[in-house]
Amino acid sequence: MHARRNPARKTASPALPRLTRDTYRLDASLLAQRLLGQQLVHLHEGHRVAGIIVETEAYLGVIDKASHAYAGRRTRRTETMYADGGTVYVFLNYGIHNMLNIVAGVEDDPQAVLIRAIEPTAGIDQMYARRPKAKRDTDLCSGPGKLGAAFAIERSHDGIDLVRHDLLFIEQTLAEPLPADRIQVSPRIGIAYAEEWADAPLRYYL
DNA sequence: CCTCTGATCTTCT
DNA sequence: GAAGATCAGAGGG
Numbered sequence: 001m002h003a004r005r006n007p008a009r010k011t012a013s014p015a016l017p018r019l020t021r022d023t024y025r026l027d028a029s030l031l032a033q034r035l036l037g038q039q040l041v042h043l044h045e046g047h048r049v050a051g052i053i054v055e056t057e058a059y060l061g062v063i064d065k066a067s068h069a070y071a072g073r074r075t076r077r078t079e080t081m082y083a084d085g086g087t088v089y090v091f092l093n094y095g096i097h098n099m100l101n102i103v104a105g106v107e108d109d110p111q112a113v114l115i116r117a118i119e120p121t122a123g124i125d126q127m128y129a130r131r132p133k134a135k136r137d138t139d140l141c142s143g144p145g146k147l148g149a150a151f152a153i154e155r156s157h158d159g160i161d162l163v164r165h166d167l168l169f170i171e172q173t174l175a176e177p178l179p180a181d182r183i184q185v186s187p188r189i190g191i192a193y194a195e196e197w198a199d200a201p202l203r204y205y206l
Numbered sequence: 207c208c209t210c211t212g213a214t215c216t217t218c219t
Numbered sequence: 220g221a222a223g224a225t226c227a228g229a230g231g232g
Contacts, residue, residue, distance in 0.1 A: 094215080145226060
């Protein structure tokens with residue numbers, strides 16, 4: 001029988017603090033920037049899978065034509081966007097990809113941040129097992145669909161609370177928020193249909 | 207390097 | 220019925 005190890009003890013360093021509710025309740029554009037450089041962790045099937053968030057996009061909610069919650073659309077799919085900041089919003093895109101989002105802002109203000117890319121730090125073998133097409137480490141999580149697969153994110157994760165959940169959370173790896181001059185900004189990807197919102201500078205990356 | 211296209215399926219109109 | 224907050228592979232420069 002394989003030894004039963006506590007995944008949290010696999011690293012030599014002490015456990016990092018998690019991001020707090022106050023941070024998640026920031027507006028999506030601020031949260032999207034604050035998440036850069038922090039570490040997403042998923043304890044899954046006895047393994048610790050983790051990586052540094054390096055690319056995000058903000059979806060501003062009811063005013064944003066690119067947002068699922070534009071004009072207050074509240075459907076079965078978008079319901080979790082109306083939850084409190086720090087809630088996970090997962091949706092299936094193109095019938096294939098599970099997209100990981102973090103709800104931003106307060107309850108009933110349906111903003112969200114899409115996690116678009118991550119730099120793997122732990123559980124690399126597990127990631128390759130779930131992404132057989134990947135040829136090098138940089139292929140593992142270099143896109144929202146890829147990172148969803150690599151981190152074993154499924155729609156069953158929709159609605160969980162990152163502040164309290166045992167297995168899925170974000171560790172605060174930066175003592176201070178990144179200075180603005182370290183963050184790159186561009187329009188969001190794949191939302192050409194969003195008219196005047198298509199060019200809004202709401203994609204952030206390192 | 208680039209552009210183009212098929213895959214795949216849930217959700218909402 | 221149609222449309223996606225995408226990916227990977229093919230083909231051409």
